[in-house]
Amino acid sequence: MKQFLDEHFLLETPTAQQLYHDFAKHMPVIDYHCHLPPDQIAGDINFGNLTQAWLYGDHYKWRAMRTNGINERFCTGDAKDEEKFAKWAETVPYTMRNPLYHWTHLELQRYFDVHNILNAQSAAGIYAACTEKLQSKEYSVRNLLHKMQVKVVCTTDDPVDSLEYHRQIKKEGIGIRVLPAFRPDKAMAVEDAATFNQYLGRLEAASGIAIVTYQQYLDALKQRHDYFASMECSVSDHGLERIYADDYTEQEIAAAFSKIRSGKALSVEEQSKFKSAMLTVFAQWDHEKGWVQQYHLGALRNNNSRMLRQLGPDTGWDSIGDFPQAVALAKFLNRLDANDQLAKTIIYNLNPSDNELMATMAGNFNDGSFPGKVQFGSAWWFLDQKDGMIKQLNALSNMGLLSRFVGMLTDSRSFLSYPRHEYFRRILCNLFGEEIEKGELPNDIKWVGSMVEQVCYHNAVRYFNWMSE
Template identity: 70%
Template sequence: MKAFLDENFLLQSKTAQDLYHQFAKNQPIIDYHNHLIPEQIANDSRFENISQVWLNGDHYKWRAMRTNGVNERYITGDASDKEKFIKWAETVPYTLRNPLYHWTHLELQRYFGITDLLSPKTAEKIYEETAAKLAEPGYSVRGLLKKMNVEVVCTTDDPIDALNFHEQFAKEGESFKMLPAFRPDKAMNADDTQALNAYIGQVEAVTDTTIGSYSAYLTALKSRHDFFASQGCTVSDHGLEQIYAEDYTDQEIENIFQKIRSNQPLNPLEILKFKSAMLIQFAEWDHEKGWVQQYHLGALRNNNARMLRVNGPDTGWDSIGDFSQARALSKFLNRLDNQDKLAKTIIYNLNPADNELIATMIGNFNDGSVKGKVQFGSAWWFLDQKDGMTKQINALSNMGLLSRLVGMLTDSRSFLSFPRHEYFRRLICDIFGQDVENGELPNDIEWIGKIVSDISYNNAKEYFNF
């Protein structure tokens, strides 16, 4: 019987162990998509206890606690940090076979050297031990990132963000980079014309302009795109149910924009046309600047209206959706490619039923101009666990080139989430190692080790050119 979470965790063969320890383990981390708070990095914030750095904002843990019967007061409510931690400790033993069980204990080991299993029996001890560690000099926000050998973090930022914390951080010459990513979802959300109209007012304020037409709106947003570029941004990101690719005319979009400015509701087709026009515009700007554009597709968000009213978005009420992806995605990418305006693109899929769809779609637009120009991004959100990662890796292997994948990302709000890169790398090594052991790949450790190193780090380094 193997020990839980030993040095060869997930590595089921000698070959896998050699690949991981020689070629993957010590590679730096390029985390090109996360939801970390720039202010905390710029100010090198500290946390008084593990709840503040571990439970705050982590809707993965919140969902598990709710399922375990924990009252909301101990999740997002007014209970003390320690009370919330105790409730999480009570939940952890019931997360067996959920990836949270692995992540929880990996994070306790990697950041704090704690090998005890978290449970009600160990909760008090672990809470005090981690609080003492967090008070040490090396456990500030930047210290936590350095412990994981992080080289780049790309935060997720709205076009109206001032990026003052990125600017502040860039002047310090730190050993790692913090760069912004342009996330303009609110700028195109025509589902709620009142909210969008209010957002346009914010764009007016930050650009010191009056926006009375669609062209003026584009000019203002383009100035923000340019500003992000001046602050080192080379990455954009969208979180969408699906790609929007309706046909439209300029006059149609202008008419729709005037309805938005008048706070008039739009019909479903008008909403699709407006979103389609905006997506194309953003993509053309990304190509113009040589950025990498990312599309996170397939989440069905805010399912629980009652809890959305109580807690707001991004608090654990989202799920996998079953949207139709193929035709619109093909049409969107084809339009850009046909005009030679398709930037480097990463497509993340949330519905595993669409894995092979995405894996084959990217091959339609990889034109030899860039290695892995269009990527099937690593398993995302509900899928960034052993089974989900394995399915994504196998789909990409069977229908594309896994060897050109740009690796893993955290997509997280927690500074303790970076062992997800380790988890991914261990799975990659185990999959390659098993194929070698089975005689399905040659026993060429140096070459396969190079591929493992590329997937872990080198591909991202070359692709993003940070």
């Protein structure tokens, strides 16, 4: 019987173990999509305790605690941090076979050298030991990143963000590139006229452009897009239920903008056409600048209206959606490609039934101009676990080229989440190792090992062009 979480965790064959320990293990990390707060990196803060570092903002853990019958007071409420941690520790044994169980113990081992199982009995000792370590300079947020060999962090930023903390980080030269990503979701959110107009007020302030007409709206957004580029941004990101690719005219979009700017609600058809136009405009700007564009598709957000009113968004009330994806996605990508305006593109799905759809869609627009120009992105959110990663890797292998994949990201708000890269790398090496030992792949460790290194690190370095090899 194997020991839990030993050095060969998830590595079921000697070949898998060789591939991981000789090739994958020591590769640096390019985290090309995450939600880390840049102000905390700029301030190089130390967390006050383990709860602050581990539970604040972590809706994965909150969902598990709620499911375990833990009162909201211990998730997002006013309970003391030590009490919240105790309730999380009480929940951990019940998370077996949920990825949280693996993540929790990997993070305790990799960051804190804690090899005990977390439960109600061990909670107090683990909390005290880890909290004490978090007070030292060695455990500041920058050093947590260094500890995991993180070379690039790409945050997620709204067009109205000042990027002041990115400027501060760059000026200091911390040994890690912390870059912004342009995420204009709120600039397309025309479902509610009042909220949209409030956002336009913020856009006016950020751009210095008065926004009355549709053209002025575009001018303001373009000014922000240009500003992000001046701050070394070269990535955009969109979080959408589905791609919008309606046919439209400029006159229709200008009229819709005037309507909503006057405070009137848009019809469902007007909303869809407006979003279609804006996605196209943003993609054209991305292509002009040579950016990489990312599309996260398929989340059904804010399902619990009572808890949304109480706690706000991003607090754990989202799920997988079953939106139709293929027709609009093909139309959108083709609209850009037909005019030679398709930038490097990564598409992610949240519904696993769309794996093969996304993998084959990427292949439709790989034109030989760059290896893996259009990527089927890594397993995301609810699929960011062993089964989800294996299915994504298999779909990509069967329908495309795994060897050109840009690999894993964290998509996390936590500085303690980087063992997810290790988790992915172990799974990747195990897939290759198993097939080599079955005779399904040649026992060419040098070549397969180089492929592993490419997927773990080098492909992303070349794809994003953020640093030299």
